[in-house]
Amino acid sequence: MPQPPSWWADFAAHLATQRHPLYAADVIADTARLLLTTTAISPSDLLTRARQDSPQLVGALTDFFRAHGRLIPPDDLADTKAAVRRERRIEAAPAPLRPEVWGFAHSLLAQREQARQLGLRPNQLKTIEIRLDTVRDLAIHLHARGHTSWASVSTAHLEAFLAKNPARRASWLAGLRQFFSYAHRTQAVLHDPTGSVTAAQHRGFHGPTLTLSEQQALYRRWSTNLDTHPHEAFIGLAALLHAATSTELRLLTSSEIDTVRHAVQFPGRAVAIPLDPATWTALQRCQEHRGQLRSNNPHLLVTRLTRTTRGPAGAAHIRDSLAPVGLLPRILRSTRLLTLADELDIKVLTASLGMSYAGVAHYIPDTSPTSRT
Numbered sequence: 001m002p003q004p005p006s007w008w009a010d011f012a013a014h015l016a017t018q019r020h021p022l023y024a025a026d027v028i029a030d031t032a033r034l035l036l037t038t039t040a041i042s043p044s045d046l047l048t049r050a051r052q053d054s055p056q057l058v059g060a061l062t063d064f065f066r067a068h069g070r071l072i073p074p075d076d077l078a079d080t081k082a083a084v085r086r087e088r089r090i091e092a093a094p095a096p097l098r099p100e101v102w103g104f105a106h107s108l109l110a111q112r113e114q115a116r117q118l119g120l121r122p123n124q125l126k127t128i129e130i131r132l133d134t135v136r137d138l139a140i141h142l143h144a145r146g147h148t149s150w151a152s153v154s155t156a157h158l159e160a161f162l163a164k165n166p167a168r169r170a171s172w173l174a175g176l177r178q179f180f181s182y183a184h185r186t187q188a189v190l191h192d193p194t195g196s197v198t199a200a201q202h203r204g205f206h207g208p209t210l211t212l213s214e215q216q217a218l219y220r221r222w223s224t225n226l227d228t229h230p231h232e233a234f235i236g237l238a239a240l241l242h243a244a245t246s247t248e249l250r251l252l253t254s255s256e257i258d259t260v261r262h263a264v265q266f267p268g269r270a271v272a273i274p275l276d277p278a279t280w281t282a283l284q285r286c287q288e289h290r291g292q293l294r295s296n297n298p299h300l301l302v303t304r305l306t307r308t309t310r311g312p313a314g315a316a317h318i319r320d321s322l323a324p325v326g327l328l329p330r331i332l333r334s335t336r337l338l339t340l341a342d343e344l345d346i347k348v349l350t351a352s353l354g355m356s357y358a359g360v361a362h363y364i365p366d367t368s369p370t371s372r373t
Contacts, residue, residue: 001032007043007070014064017294018308027060043070063309067296082125089132094143100150100179100188101135107182108132134175137161150183155193162197170199209335215240218325218332223278230285231301231321237279239332242266243340243353246318246329253298257283269354337363 001008011031015024034057038049043065050057064070086105093101108128115122141161142153158176162169176194183189210218218240222233238244248266256265258272262280265272275283286300295307303313318329340349341363 001035005035007064007068010068011064014067015060018063018296019060027057030054030057031061067310079125082129085129086132089129089136093136093139096148097139097143097150100183100186101132101139103186103188104135104179104182105132108178130171131175131178134172135179138176138179150188151190153189153193155196158193158197162199173197173199207334208331209338210331215335218327219278221325222282226285228324229321230282230289231317232324234279234282234286235301235318235321235329236325236327236332237276237282239329240336241276241279242273243333243336245333246315249301249318249329250299250312250315252300254287254300255298257300266354269352271352273352334363 012028015027019027034050034054047058047061050061090098090102090105108123108131112122138161142157147153162172173194180189180192180194184192218236222228222236235249238249244266248268251267252264258264261274263272263274290302293302293307295302297306297310299312301313303317306313322329
């Protein structure tokens, strides 16, 4: 190249340490050809050209530019992805019933923005998607039975739909109440058919948990058996002893680990949590595993897929790590939360775990099961 870009030497060094030599050589050659045939100067312009002419370079270039602070992801990236997901749900609704679904989605977004402006707690984007899932499924159910207008929907039709999945009746009904309230305001329906529909609400937590003997067996496996994968041991102990969520485990980085106090501050929590010796040992094994992968990824849990990037491991990795013991992370966390909710003041628990009052209250049962520790 007559005049290589200022980042060229850093790019070559990055590939040499993060990629296989043969792959790195191909990327260097293809990137040089792309630079010779384009006037793109900035990283974003070069990536745009790469997507058009050399899509095989997009991954390597994106990883390098982000690792060296030359490419900042847009602030609204999460909102953009959520908008795409909402659009898919709306388009899945049958055409005759789709306009009201579209209007309902925009109504939920308007409520979210209004709550944000007033300093209230807005609905999460995931909650909006769950509501749209329910309305989309109802629209498909109704259209298959000849309905082309929401005005013809009766209570009997809703009861038939809710009977398809009794376990989710309460959740579905909550979404339908919101939708038909909106439809009544906009005069899409003359009356709200959800008015006389009820769903029994079981207060307190009723999900699966572990007995004391099961917890002890898992603790021995993860604290004494060094043949287990470091990720399995740390994920299991952090969830079982410290009620860590999958998101907290995925997003935990080196900067949030206090090596002096043997503590970590999980993302979203206001205070650092001192770790017990077994969990701290498992954390150190994860750091050693990351060192063996020769990765610059700042996250604690690094996989072979993320070792050449700076992104977190996927949620599936957290779940798959516990596959050898046949458990989901949420079962371990729920077991611990039941114990903490019974032993600690609810204000202390909300402050230490970064949970809402309602979220903690869900785990306060009427009676104490024998399986608690």
